[in-house]
Amino acid sequence: MAISTRFSVGIHILSLIATDEKMTSDLIAGSVNTNPVVIRKIMSMLKKADLIEVRPGVAGARLARPLSRITLLDVYHAVAVVPDKELFGVHAAPNPDCPVGRNIQSTVTPIFELAQSALEKVLAHVTLDDIVSEIEQKEASSS
Amino acid sequence: MAISTRFSVGIHILSLIATDEKMTSDLIAGSVNTNPVVIRKIMSMLKKADLIEVRPGVAGARLARPLSRITLLDVYHAVAVVPDKELFGVHAAPNPDCPVGRNIQSTVTPIFELAQSALEKVLAHVTLDDIVSEIEQKEASSS
DNA sequence: AGTATTTGTAACTATATTGGTTACATGTAA
DNA sequence: TTACATGTAACCAATATAGTTACAAATACT
Numbered sequence: 008m009a010i011s012t013r014f015s016v017g018i019h020i021l022s023l024i025a026t027d028e029k030m031t032s033d034l035i036a037g038s039v040n041t042n043p044v045v046i047r048k049i050m051s052m053l054k055k056a057d058l059i060e061v062r063p064g065v066a067g068a069r070l071a072r073p074l075s076r077i078t079l080l081d082v083y084h085a086v087a088v089v090p091d092k093e094l095f096g097v098h099a100a101p102n103p104d105c106p107v108g109r110n111i112q113s114t115v116t117p118i119f120e121l122a123q124s125a126l127e128k129v130l131a132h133v134t135l136d137d138i139v140s141e142i143e144q145k146e147a148s149s150s
Numbered sequence: 151m152a153i154s155t156r157f158s159v160g161i162h163i164l165s166l167i168a169t170d171e172k173m174t175s176d177l178i179a180g181s182v183n184t185n186p187v188v189i190r191k192i193m194s195m196l197k198k199a200d201l202i203e204v205r206p207g208v209a210g211a212r213l214a215r216p217l218s219r220i221t222l223l224d225v226y227h228a229v230a231v232v233p234d235k236e237l238f239g240v241h242a243a244p245n246p247d248c249p250v251g252r253n254i255q256s257t258v259t260p261i262f263e264l265a266q267s268a269l270e271k272v273l274a275h276v277t278l279d280d281i282v283s284e285i286e287q288k289e290a291s292s293s
Numbered sequence: 294a295g296t297a298t299t300t301g302t303a304a305c306t307a308t309a310t311t312g313g314t315t316a317c318a319t320g321t322a323a
Numbered sequence: 324t325t326a327c328a329t330g331t332a333a334c335c336a337a338t339a340t341a342g343t344t345a346c347a348a349a350t351a352c353t
């Protein structure tokens with residue numbers, strides 16, 4: 008299964024907030040093309056991860072830190088698209104009476120961790136600033 | 151969501167076949183600790199991907215190529231844990247009337263592809279031979 | 294003060310995937 | 324021909340996703 012679109016939606020939301028702090032969940036939902044509650048739920052995750060500041064009743068949101076200090080990895084973790092650091096599932100209880108069964112987990116897990124951290128490293132090296140700049144650039148060159 | 155355990159089970163299955171070609175789905179299920187049908191379904195995928203040779207009615211299976219020429223990436227693709235090359239889901243129809251909406255997909259997709267290929271590169275560089283050798287080493291040193 | 298607007302959740306839905314299970318047809322070999 | 328294996332179909336429970344309705348609580352504006 009693919010990693011949830013919550014991740015790309017999260018990036019979308021933050022990009023919008025970056026360009027306009029008066030973005031309501033309704034407006035954001037219009038840009039993402041989904042339901043406002045979906046947006047609010049994701050924003051709630053972004054808030055819990057201290058990426059944005061939102062207050063009940065008051066329209067819009069603010070980034071909790073500068074764009075250049077929010078990485079895609081931060082967003083990735085914030086929207087919890089992957090169960091606490093375990094991208095790869097490993098079958099739980101292989102037979103300890105079998106040479107393969109009793110060693111497969113400890114053999115495979117470090118490789119999975121390598122692969123996972125290779126992926127996360129890429130995400131960690133891209134900031135929201137990169138995203139927003141790229142979007143602005145595309146807008147400028149298409150005018 | 152985590153990547154399906156079909157992947158780690160697939161590696162488990164192939165490791166068993168590598169050490170004993172007379173492994174039936176029942177025996178393998180005993181080592182993996184699951185139902186034989188689960189094993190047969192995964193073996194069916196491994197067969198379709200030309201990683202193993204199995205014949206209905208005849209017990210066991212053979213590797214279709216040497217251990218050293220089967221990578222974890224081959225297995226990963228074979229068991230289809232990820233929808234055809236798209237590890238990251240991207241929300242489908244953002245609003246084209248919004249600067250962010252109309253550019254988010256094309257901005258984010260290449261980054262996702264980078265991250266995905268970083269992950270796959272790690273998997274491509276590990277062969278089943280590495281896995282089996284590691285297991286044998288652990289067995290030898292624990293005796 | 295009171296109304297309108299917004300966030301924050303709870304609760305529910307439809308859909309899909311996972312992992313497991315039973316049942317059985319088909320193929321092979323002793 | 325008996326026994327055993329593979330190959331699938333069909334089904335199940337549990338879970339995740341994405342969307343939706345409904346509504347409480349907080350805030351802002353007139």
